[in-house]
Amino acid sequence: MVNWSGTALHVVSGKGGAGKTTVAAALAINLARDGKRTLLMEVEGRQGIAQLFDTPPLPYEERRIAIAPGDGEVWALAVDADDALIDYLATFYNLGRAGSALRKMGAIDFATTLAPGLRDVLLTGKACELVRRKIKRTANSYDAVVIDAPPTGRIAQFLNVTAQVSSLAKTGPIHRHAEMVMGVISSPQTAVHLVTLLEEMPVQETIDGIHELQRVNLPTGAIFVNMTRNPILDEKQSAKVRKGTLAIKKISEVAIEAGIRQPVEILADGLLREANDHVVRADLETRERARIDELQIPTITLPYLTRGIDLGSLYALAEVMYDEGVR
Amino acid sequence: MSAFNIDAPHFDIDAIVLNPDIHIIVCTGAGGVGKTTAAAALALRAAEHGRQVCVLTIDPARRLAQAMGVEKLDNTPRRVVGIEQLHGSGSLDAMMLDMKRTFDEVVEAHSDPERAQQILENPFYQSLSSSFAGTQEYMAMEKLGQLHAQARSEGTWDLIVVDTPPSRSALDFLDAPARLGSFLDGKFIRILAAPARGAGRGIGKLAAVGFGFFTSALSKILGSQVLNDVGAFVTAIDSTFGGFRERADATYALLKDSHTSFIVIAAPEPDALREASYFVERLHADSMPLAGLVLNRVQEVTLAAVSREQALAAAEVLELGDVNQKLAAALLELHSERAAMVQRQQDVAARFTSAHPGVPVVTVVALPQDVHDLSGLREIGELLAD
Numbered sequence: 001m002v003n004w005s006g007t008a009l010h011v012v013s014g015k016g017g018a019g020k021t022t023v024a025a026a027l028a029i030n031l032a033r034d035g036k037r038t039l040l041m042e043v044e045g046r047q048g049i050a051q052l053f054d055t056p057p058l059p060y061e062e063r064r065i066a067i068a069p070g071d072g073e074v075w076a077l078a079v080d081a082d083d084a085l086i087d088y089l090a091t092f093y094n095l096g097r098a099g100s101a102l103r104k105m106g107a108i109d110f111a112t113t114l115a116p117g118l119r120d121v122l123l124t125g126k127a128c129e130l131v132r133r134k135i136k137r138t139a140n141s142y143d144a145v146v147i148d149a150p151p152t153g154r155i156a157q158f159l160n161v162t163a164q165v166s167s168l169a170k171t172g173p174i175h176r177h178a179e180m181v182m183g184v185i186s187s188p189q190t191a192v193h194l195v196t197l198l199e200e201m202p203v204q205e206t207i208d209g210i211h212e213l214q215r216v217n218l219p220t221g222a223i224f225v226n227m228t229r230n231p232i233l234d235e236k237q238s239a240k241v242r243k244g245t246l247a248i249k250k251i252s253e254v255a256i257e258a259g260i261r262q263p264v265e266i267l268a269d270g271l272l273r274e275a276n277d278h279v280v281r282a283d284l285e286t287r288e289r290a291r292i293d294e295l296q297i298p299t300i301t302l303p304y305l306t307r308g309i310d311l312g313s314l315y316a317l318a319e320v321m322y323d324e325g326v327r
Numbered sequence: 328m329s330a331f332n333i334d335a336p337h338f339d340i341d342a343i344v345l346n347p348d349i350h351i352i353v354c355t356g357a358g359g360v361g362k363t364t365a366a367a368a369l370a371l372r373a374a375e376h377g378r379q380v381c382v383l384t385i386d387p388a389r390r391l392a393q394a395m396g397v398e399k400l401d402n403t404p405r406r407v408v409g410i411e412q413l414h415g416s417g418s419l420d421a422m423m424l425d426m427k428r429t430f431d432e433v434v435e436a437h438s439d440p441e442r443a444q445q446i447l448e449n450p451f452y453q454s455l456s457s458s459f460a461g462t463q464e465y466m467a468m469e470k471l472g473q474l475h476a477q478a479r480s481e482g483t484w485d486l487i488v489v490d491t492p493p494s495r496s497a498l499d500f501l502d503a504p505a506r507l508g509s510f511l512d513g514k515f516i517r518i519l520a521a522p523a524r525g526a527g528r529g530i531g532k533l534a535a536v537g538f539g540f541f542t543s544a545l546s547k548i549l550g551s552q553v554l555n556d557v558g559a560f561v562t563a564i565d566s567t568f569g570g571f572r573e574r575a576d577a578t579y580a581l582l583k584d585s586h587t588s589f590i591v592i593a594a595p596e597p598d599a600l601r602e603a604s605y606f607v608e609r610l611h612a613d614s615m616p617l618a619g620l621v622l623n624r625v626q627e628v629t630l631a632a633v634s635r636e637q638a639l640a641a642a643e644v645l646e647l648g649d650v651n652q653k654l655a656a657a658l659l660e661l662h663s664e665r666a667a668m669v670q671r672q673q674d675v676a677a678r679f680t681s682a683h684p685g686v687p688v689v690t691v692v693a694l695p696q697d698v699h700d701l702s703g704l705r706e707i708g709e710l711l712a713d
Contacts, residue, residue, distance in 0.1 A: 017359030017596065048598075117454075151358070200697045201388050230664065233657050240654075247651060254648075254655040258641035260633055270630035271658045277627075278661050280695045306667040308597070308675070 001325035002222055002298050004031070007191045008131045009184060010146045010221065013155040013209070014195030015202040019226045021048040022309050023195045023302070024148040025074075026317040030326050032072030036143040039075045039130055040065070043123045044150060049076050054311060060087075062140075068318075075142070077130075084122035092173060117164030121178050124161055128184040152194055152209040159185050159192065160216045191221025196292070198228060198285035203292060210295055223297050225289070227304040229281065241279045248272045300324045331625045331690045332673050335680040338619030338687035340712045344373045347485065349588050351475065351581065352618075355491045355500060356592035357602035361623045363387045364698055364707060365592050366490040367395060370419055371407075371701065372708035373486050377415025381474055382488045385424050385467060394700045395421040402428045404474070409701050420484070426466040430456040433469060433574075434564075446563045451556040461503030463492040465575065468504045472578035498609055501582075504575045588618040593679075595625050595672035600679045607683050619687035621711065622676060626668045627692040635670070638663040689713075 012024035028040040047057045053065050058078035066074040133141035150158045162182045196206040240246045252268040305313045354366040370382035381404050392398045404420035435443045478484040491500040546554050593603040610617045638659040645656035691710045
């Protein structure tokens, strides 16, 4: 059970292929339950949210993309650094028409390239601006903002914006902006979640990622353990598979009696192979799970969905999250 | 047991890896699909079949690096010990890319020591060479060029296998070098370097106004020091850069060569195959030689003749019975889940193959463990060549 009622900013990171975008989307649906309003934000220009929700590519504009159980609303925003810089300059420097001329000339790309840290400050800055609407109680505020963030290997650097700009600017507007962003990101209002699979490499990255977040004092939230397999075999049954004491011929005969039309040797061979693979995989998951537990961070376990991820299974995942205590 | 059902020409890996006319193999694909491991496995296979191989890895997992003995990041190929000589006497050298060091070396090679020192100490250069999005791709390309030149002049290797950086998009490997090139060569950076020459020339009036505004906004938000650093950097690198860009162009041309071959790696997941599609289309558009697709980590097919529904129906009958009946029910349920996963993977793969019917494909079954040693790599090489 996790209590995220005081959390306004959820940063979802994870290893590529672990289901980061899916988990972020299911979390946004879940947090929007019962009349709330959440924003799902992506920052890498992949248009992963649009693909997931099967909508046309998202512009730099907040759009409602889904509803949540009990009249909730999920909004989405795809931020890219160029847009965020124009937005920033327009807000603080009254840029006017010069903005679009500069964009045409590639000036914005140039500026964000010039100062790599600037890119991240602008992206996280946009998220913080959305979060602060709630504090300011403006009409278009969100109960929670969920960022589909860069992968685990880059997350601490991405969020630790003051460290990034300190080499650039020790004073001045961007420095103050970074301080503001850091004030939100390092506060209890923020939770950084990592999505992992129960496999060796993703778990190692998750452990390294958590340590890195702790080292730079960023608030860790939960670890979402994604795509876990249904155990199916109980402890006694698994032990038999491990010890090789399954009465596989007898079991196959029983299955044939129940309607499986296969020669007994072929069925026995196939079932045994599948049972062995399953137990090897389940044991691996148990070992990796123990390594995650050592971190002593809340975990939320999500199932592997055999039919793949579509809008229906996204809501199913949100249900599982709810049952796992995500509020 | 029957094979993963895929409607595509078979991709004969050995026809590429063991082909003496192929001198460069580029392994590309989305992150997290086992690209680095596949590159290492192909390199090992070629070496154990008598070729003189160098593999350039970008960011290998610790254990893979240990297996090949390249944990130490010294930007130089090191001999991998423990390879088996199956045919002839091959060799394998492996290295891990150090992008900053590669960049530094290029600067040093193209400037006199004093100028080089100036560039290396410039704060803007330091941020460019360590964190610019695209530097890694650029330097991977640069390193490939260097290794290729060395192979030519010294006869060190007859095959170079390159892993590509874990970019947001696999296309970045092809695009980033040009992007960095045009950035360093661009109008903006030039004007910024020499504001005295006037910001207005050649960029139009409105833009000139915008530009002046922009530079002043930039120096306000970033501080004028940043712009001074950029100016100093551009002035210092001017002489160096011509050679620099030419090298990148030459390496890019090398990728179109008939002695080069691209292998696209994917997992049977929608995102990974979408990336693979983009890449295949791009290679085609740029006339770059695509050898085929490796579909990694597919679920091995077992008991193909027993359908998911059959298994579930029988399991339902058996689940309240005695010990063996319960076991039979559980094993049939396992089978039905596995069959469902195979079905899903085949559906996803079919979307790719119907869009790209001519692309040869080889599938590799998912292994329960990550690679820890050379024999693990060898096993993957055998699966690839199967």
